[in-house]
Amino acid sequence: MKRAVEKLKFIDLQDLEDIAVGAALLGTGGGGDPHIGKLMAIQSIKNKGPVRLIDVEEIPDEALVVPVAMMGAPTVLVEKIPSGREIFNAFESLQSFLGKEVYAVLPIEAGGVNSMIPIMVAAEKGVPLVDVDGMGRAFPELQMVTYHLFGIPATPMVLADEKGNSILLKTVNNFWTESLARNATVVMGGSVMIAIYPMTGRQVKEAGIRDIVSYSAQIGKVIRRAHKNGDDPIEAIINATGGIPLFKGKISDVVRKTSGGFVRGEAYLDGIDEFKGEKLEINFQNENLIARRNGKIVATVPDLICVVDAHTGIPITTEGLRYGQRAFVLGLPCDEKWRSEKGIQTVGPRYFGYDVEYVPVEELNCL
Amino acid sequence: MKRAVEKLKFIDLQDLEDIAVGAALLGTGGGGDPHIGKLMAIQSIKNKGPVRLIDVEEIPDEALVVPVAMMGAPTVLVEKIPSGREIFNAFESLQSFLGKEVYAVLPIEAGGVNSMIPIMVAAEKGVPLVDVDGMGRAFPELQMVTYHLFGIPATPMVLADEKGNSILLKTVNNFWTESLARNATVVMGGSVMIAIYPMTGRQVKEAGIRDIVSYSAQIGKVIRRAHKNGDDPIEAIINATGGIPLFKGKISDVVRKTSGGFVRGEAYLDGIDEFKGEKLEINFQNENLIARRNGKIVATVPDLICVVDAHTGIPITTEGLRYGQRAFVLGLPCDEKWRSEKGIQTVGPRYFGYDVEYVPVEELNCL
Known part of the structure; x- marks a missing residue:
């Protein structure tokens, strides 16, 4: 699928801009408006410094990794700006329920908001971000990840809203997860933050789609350079x-x-x-x-x-x-x-x- | 409100029949068909022996007590018989989340199913049942308990369905609990089992409605005796x-x-x-x-x-x-x-x- 990817080791403010643009392209229209997600991640990197980006091979096989994301209709998020706390509520509730330190976080998909949220969490929590996701693009439902194809359960997962409500789900399959979480999202106002698909290093190595963060950054970078050099950005995207x-x-x-x-x-x-x-x-x-x-x-x-x-x-x-x-x-x-x-x-x-x-x-x- | 109540110390199969009838009267039409609840509780008492019924004053002030119940439309329960496991899933998930042994269980309301379920759980778990509830009758929504009037939060609570799905809620107020739990109940098929309003002994002494189980048994007993003696059961109810x-x-x-x-x-x-x-x-x-x-x-x-x-x-x-x-x-x-x-x-x-x-x-x- 992909061209050769130049791997990033750290994410600074410039990379953040590039990732936001590149992931929005791979988001195929979804994954949320990159602007809102970016504002949150910029603040975190300014406060805490660049985020370390690691390859899946760097994760110990038994270590716990957790995708963090926004769930809901992106149209809602535009008008219902997150408080900023709810994603940490989701992350911490899941970590505490599992009774194990989270080694690293990862994006669930490539998309505007959902490429930014894990960067913000990685920065604030002082954990690395893994250069992997479960889609290589964006999809609208929770079972639409390559993890699902490999039989990995989406739960235990936590949903948290900006008011302070949270829900921990344990389900018998990933379709029930989607159904219960989707409904709760609607009741909670149309968008929530989630921590989901807790996995071991071994699982994410087998089931994830690799290098997606670096690839997003690379796409964003060729668009930015085309602007700077006066080249055709469409041609640059096609080449990349x-x-x-x-x-x-x-x-x-x-x-x-x-x-x-x-x-x-x-x-x-x-x-x-x-x-x-x-x-x-x-x-x-x-x-x-x-x-x-x-x-x-x-x-x-x-x-x-x-x-x-x-x-x-x-x-x-x-x-x-x-x-x-x-x-x-x-x-x-x-x-x-x-x-x-x-x-x-x-x-x-x-x-x-x-x-x-x-x-x-x-x-x-x-x- | 009540006439003098003769306090029960144990619940045997005859008491169970009386409680089912008396609680259904206090349930004012709700609380579920007593028949289904009774079938489940009879089996548990047959297996484990009579259930110990304790007065609220017997609960240590710091001990953890938990109401257990069915939630949803009683019309659904008639056609969607519980598997029998889901109430234990709810009970155990909440106990494990709280990290503390449950000292005793109690009914959330007086009503056919919801007076029986806590008896079943008490029998199976080997814990006493407390002679108290949060309504002195039945009501349709989760915040409609005297515990709510005393500022006691409904969450953490757990909902569990017969398929094996469970949801742990933590909310900012009891109206959010009702809204999120009600919606989840609908998605889960219209009725679920719940463990809710975890309280200390001190809280339930202040906020509960006392002697409700004994009172239910007493009402059931006068109806039964009227049948046996050929008296008018309506007159017996009015007297009681x-x-x-x-x-x-x-x-x-x-x-x-x-x-x-x-x-x-x-x-x-x-x-x-x-x-x-x-x-x-x-x-x-x-x-x-x-x-x-x-x-x-x-x-x-x-x-x-x-x-x-x-x-x-x-x-x-x-x-x-x-x-x-x-x-x-x-x-x-x-x-x-x-x-x-x-x-x-x-x-x-x-x-x-x-x-x-x-x-x-x-x-x-x-x-």
Whole structure:
């Protein structure tokens, strides 16, 4: 899937900016607005210094590692800014329940807010961040992680809200976790902070998607350098990711509905430049799920459908889609782990209710 | 409120039958069908022997006591029989979280299922049952206990379902507990088992309603004896409780709806015998809330509105109300703790959405 990744060892303020941008691209529209997450992480790095980023191989096999994240509709988070304490409440409650020190934290997914929160927690708690996640992108539901494919339970997990309420879940499977946690998130106001999928070093080495933080930083960096050097940022992204150009167009309509803890909807684009006269339709549920060009599918989950500003290359989240924006849409092949039978069952188009067979994006686009 | 109570020291199988009947009367229509709860408790007493019933004064001030109960719509429980394990899962998870042995268990309310479950847990866990509850009757929401009036938090609490899922809640107030737990109950299938309001001996001595188990047994016993001796059971109930006769009639209609984790509805009665030509309407939400005779209110929460079979005196739960039944309706004054300002705010008619001032049942009926 990925190009060669230059591994980061520490995350400073510049890296933070790069990661926020790069992870928002891999977030395929979801994972939350990077701006809010970044503000929180900047403060933590200013207070505590750069965060140490370690490779999965550096984790002792028996050590406890914990992904920390925001859960809920990103549209809600824009208006319901976290107090800043709830993620520590979630982290500490889970650590205390497990009765074992957390060796390191990690992102659950690549995405604006959810790439930033673990950096903030790592800084404040003085633990390293692991260069790994469970998606290699963003997905809307809790069982949609490669950890699930390897039979790792999501619970015990803790949800905490900005008012001070917290919930510790223990469930019989990861679908019950999703159902109970999603419902609680709605009651708690639409977004909460979570500590979930507590794992051993051994488990995350087997089931995680590696180098995702460094890869996010690298994507952000090529966009930043293109701006600085006056190069085309879209070309820079394509070079850095091997992304397949799917469309360039003007957003003509966005339909968006926040319900059941998700934001669902469609975006419609009218082609410009080399796509003039053509149409693109994107369906999303927090993340972009399916892209149809002139009625024909050109990419589906689990492959990545990334929408960026056609001029600046800056990723546009699903809650940031606006009428009139000029956007470039890229398709990126997902991690191989998702292309297994259980992977496609878990995050393929049929799971999301589309009667569509999964075909890899590179085949759909005849590469 | 109560007549003199003869205190029980142990609960054997005969007492269990009496408690189930008496508590169902005090349950004012709610608290669940006594039959299902009784089947579970009978087995436990057969296996483990009679349960020791202790007075609140016997609890050391610093000892930990825990109410255990069923939560949810009683109509659901009739069709979704507990596995039997979930209440122990709730009990053990809470004990383990608190890191302290539970000295004794207690009922949260008087009611069919919820008077039986703590007896079962006491038998199986080899701990005493305390002769106290937090209502002196049954109520539908978690903050509707005298413990709440004394500022005691409902959390940490644990909810457990028959599938093996469990939830540990820690909240900032008892309304959040109700909201989050109610929602989880719905997602978990409509009824769950809970361990809640962990308290010290000192707290329960101050805030509890005493002798409720013995009182329930006493009511059940007078009904049983009336049957045996061929006496009028209604008269026996009135003598034992000081209950005020509100109506005798035939149920002409019942409207019932299970939603949001509650069963809500109305029952309509046409008078017979001394009430011939008159009408009674009862509104309920799990429990009977308001009784109107010929359009005039004759009793409201927090006073007890008890519906019993006109012939046998056996209490009829709100899910047991059927067209054509001949019923006798009694009003019982509630415990004095409920008649405080905070008590009426918490469980008075206005809280349940009725624009009605609370007037004690004995005043409404000019005694």
